[in-house]
Amino acid sequence: MSSFAIGIDIGGTNTKFGIVNREGTILVQDSMLTNHDDDINTYIENLYEHLLPLINKQGGIANIAGIGVGAPNGNYYTGTIEYAANLSWQGIVPFAKLASEKFGLPVQLTNDANAAAMGEMIYGCAKDMEDFIMITLGTGVGSGIVINGQIVLGHDGFAGELGHTIIRHNGRMHKGTGIRGSLESYASATGVAETAIKMLAENPQTDSLLRQINDEKLLTSKVVYEAAMQGDAIAKKIFEYTGDILGEALANFVMFSSPEAIVLFGGLTKAGNLLLAPAQKAMEAHLVQCFKNKVKILFSELPEADAAILGASALVWKKE
């Protein structure tokens, strides 16, 4: 029984990787640019060169049980990355196969949100849960759904795209998908910034710290959070609005799979109770009786910098 797992998180900008023990401690880690080269073979070579010294530091390849990879549009069934918008590799990339051949190790791959859910299940706040839903509230909204202790993959490996579910009929246009009213259009960092612009325009009489920002691009969810913490009325209203929509969506998810908890993760969760209080209230208001006052909404306790590597590495232990 090998002691360590490699976790690799492929992001649009950086690829982070590390070697993790069974207790969920990252022993060594490093990162490299993802899109430094458009050729996947060069990328794999690069990755190998970066990882080899770390592997040797942990006693060599014999100590490694396998590699787990979290990637946008990663498909667990096929081990491929398919048409990922933020990656420069074209079409369908047989990532698991290529990495497995290069490293001589078994490679499991899934999408980044599923990897995050695995991390919560193996190391995090969902450790003893068989049924939970993980929602990542970052630039976009991702999700990993666990039912009966298993990640829900669906018949084709693409299940769990809760950020794209419609929560406002004919609502805000999602630039990436061209579809109106999806959760991601509202409950992401991008969505919060858009709400800020909208609310400032709709309330021209109301004073706000946010009006000091001259460039719309600088009106980020972080700036809105800081203003709200200083008591800014519009900033607080922005999080209320976002939490309200998020909570209504959570109610829908609860009535689908009746999870024990919903685990929230990602940049937006820094807003804490500003987001949680309205989300909780809206969720309960939209649940029918048998679900009320049962489902916990938790914030992930995994350190954000490590969670992606931990989640990816968890794939290795889950497979054993």
Added chain:
Amino acid sequence: MSSFAIGIDIGGTNTKFGIVNREGTILVQDSMLTNHDDDINTYIENLYEHLLPLINKQGGIANIAGIGVGAPNGNYYTGTIEYAANLSWQGIVPFAKLASEKFGLPVQLTNDANAAAMGEMIYGCAKDMEDFIMITLGTGVGSGIVINGQIVLGHDGFAGELGHTIIRHNGRMHKGTGIRGSLESYASATGVAETAIKMLAENPQTDSLLRQINDEKLLTSKVVYEAAMQGDAIAKKIFEYTGDILGEALANFVMFSSPEAIVLFGGLTKAGNLLLAPAQKAMEAHLVQCFKNKVKILFSELPEADAAILGASALVWKKE
């Protein structure tokens, strides 16, 4: 290995029951009133008296593998029926335990929509599927979700209440739950009737066969269907509106669990393509790329009169 299973379907008015073989043929069946007596023990006695002659006809109790029960608010984990609005038994009824003691047979119980999904999986059009969603479009909207070949029950046994998910924010009030905008408020027989009243009022200039109905209570989904089949413009518009909302909801369900198919069942499906065409169109329009043109929408092929008994009996074989 016993050859037969008993299937019992407890409805608000009638309880239907039958003895089913492994191929899904109902060999004998009968029914009785459900709410004839408020006392659950009397009900069980009654059920036993009705079933005993059927059991004896099939060679006695030794030939029966077990009993499967579908009931509103039935909980698979506990075998109880909990606070069912349409049944006269109060509170939490330990139905499986009482029936098992009386019959001397193992009893499995679940809610009626889950039983219907089991029926499709064991005998029906979802026979070879590991991942599908069954939606029953009757007086209300029920659902049974199958993932990895298992009914999704959730952490407490109440999963799969898709009829109560919100599809129109601040939409139509649901009289039973007091919540606005749920799928059931639109895509049920009750919802279609309400849409009919609304559309007739909103289009006073448009002639319609439906205007000949003087009593709103007689303006049922069946009447609307018959008018639509005669080319009535408003009646057709009612189904378009209903199908459009249903399809948008189906897209949300698909992006949750990525099923191979959605199986529709119940009275409203008699509308056939009048409902299916707009539903399919709206579903595809709201799906992000990776789900498009993949998910089949099927109508159940099980005879409606038998499906509830078959579904309940399927619980017995699934448990073996």
